[in-house]
Amino acid sequence: MKIVLNRLKTLEIVEQEPLIPDIPDGSVRVEVLCCAVCRTDAKMWEQGHRDLILPRIPGHEMVVRDTDGNRFMVWPGTNCTTCSYCRQGLENLCEKMKIIGFHHDGGFASHVVVPSRNLIPLSAGLDNHTACFGEPVGCIINAFEKIEYKKKSRLLIYGGGTMGLAAALYAKSIGLQPLVIEKRESKIHHVRAFLDAAGICCEKDTLDNEFDLIINACPDVIAFCQAVSKVARAGWICFFSGIAKNETIDTNLVNLIHYKEAKLAGAYGMTRTHMEKAIPFITSHQSYLKLLIQDIVPPHRLPALMPKVLSGSNLKYILDFTLAFRDSSIEISHQAPVQPMGIDTAAGCFTVD
Numbered sequence: 595m596k597i598v599l600n601r602l603k604t605l606e607i608v609e610q611e612p613l614i615p616d617i618p619d620g621s622v623r624v625e626v627l628c629c630a631v632c633r634t635d636a637k638m639w640e641q642g643h644r645d646l647i648l649p650r651i652p653g654h655e656m657v658v659r660d661t662d663g664n665r666f667m668v669w670p671g672t673n674c675t676t677c678s679y680c681r682q683g684l685e686n687l688c689e690k691m692k693i694i695g696f697h698h699d700g701g702f703a704s705h706v707v708v709p710s711r712n713l714i715p716l717s718a719g720l721d722n723h724t725a726c727f728g729e730p731v732g733c734i735i736n737a738f739e740k741i742e743y744k745k746k747s748r749l750l751i752y753g754g755g756t757m758g759l760a761a762a763l764y765a766k767s768i769g770l771q772p773l774v775i776e777k778r779e780s781k782i783h784h785v786r787a788f789l790d791a792a793g794i795c796c797e798k799d800t801l802d803n804e805f806d807l808i809i810n811a812c813p814d815v816i817a818f819c820q821a822v823s824k825v826a827r828a829g830w831i832c833f834f835s836g837i838a839k840n841e842t843i844d845t846n847l848v849n850l851i852h853y854k855e856a857k858l859a860g861a862y863g864m865t866r867t868h869m870e871k872a873i874p875f876i877t878s879h880q881s882y883l884k885l886l887i888q889d890i891v892p893p894h895r896l897p898a899l900m901p902k903v904l905s906g907s908n909l910k911y912i913l914d915f916t917l918a919f920r921d922s923s924i925e926i927s928h929q930a931p932v933q934p935m936g937i938d939t940a941a942g943c944f945t946v947d
């Protein structure tokens with residue numbers, strides 16, 4: 595089966611197995627076990643894009659299996675390998691970058707053709723659903739490589755969605771003190787189980803200032819402006835999420851970057867290596883990451899999910915192609931985390947009491 599974006603807001607489910615396509619040299623046809631739904635997919639569905647040619651099968655956060663039964667994550671980039679960026683190991687910045695699920699057909703299908711070099715073997719202890727976090731966590735690892743920090747650095751993250759929370763979890767694992775700001779009270783409530791298990795503090799706002807590191811994990815321009823005003827002198831801002839288009843930013847605010855000698859680092863996507871680096875973290879934090887899964891659903895439920903994904907009020911939806919002929923979603927096995935990570939007072943809330 596495959597789920598095809600034929601035109602804006604129209605995903606068509608094609609049940610029959612497609613004919614086996616011509617497979618280019620260096621590529622392989624693999625079975626898709628599951629594929630997470632990303633906000634990017636929902637934006638393609640709603641708005642299209644200048645470079646998006648329809649019809650297209652979306653999906654870039656996938657876990658696949660080859661004919662020998664080996665399981666893999668798929669790095670979703672296809673880079674030229676020869677431009678100056680590729681030669682520097684910055685293949686996410688390749689001049690000719692093409693993305694699987696955007697420029698090429700992706701993982702919203704029972705099978706996908708991908709370059710063999712994009713396959714990243716999964717460790718035996720990592721389950722298929724949690725392994726869908728490979729791409730988002732790879733992006734997070736790229737972001738943390740773009741900034742400098744010390745143990746106990748005070749980190750502020752704007753946005754309590756899947757990315758912001760997974761970034762906070764990763765930050766804790768490397769010894770930082772994250773505080774997440776999420777303006778929607780209902781969303782904080784929605785992610786309470788994750789916050790409690792991971793010992794992460796999430797507030798609607800903070801009066802505190804002088805954060806060593808700030809990451810924007812939401813497209814809100816106000817969050818970006820607050821990041822500039824709340825960063826410490828000589829601190830780092832990681833420009834992780836693009837911000838809403840056609841907004842204006844006050845130059846008085848931009849000047850703060852100058853006066854504070856703040857450092858601004860863009861982070862965009864990730865390389866194959868970042869995705870490989872994600873595997874040990876995902877494997878050791880599976881029980882927490884599972885709490886960021888909203889639902890695991892049979893693929894034919896995808897069209898109805900798109901408005902929910904777009905709303906940003908839910909966590910990660912995962913399409914499970916092994917459920918293709920079932921109606922219901924499956925129970926997520928939320929084994930209790932081995933041990934809650936706990937909020938040590940120094941690492942927890944540093945908002946004003």
Ligand SMILES: [Zn+2]
Nearest residue numbers: 632634655729
């Ligand atoms: Zn994504």
Ligand SMILES: [Zn+2]
Nearest residue numbers: 674677680688
């Ligand atoms: Zn290149």
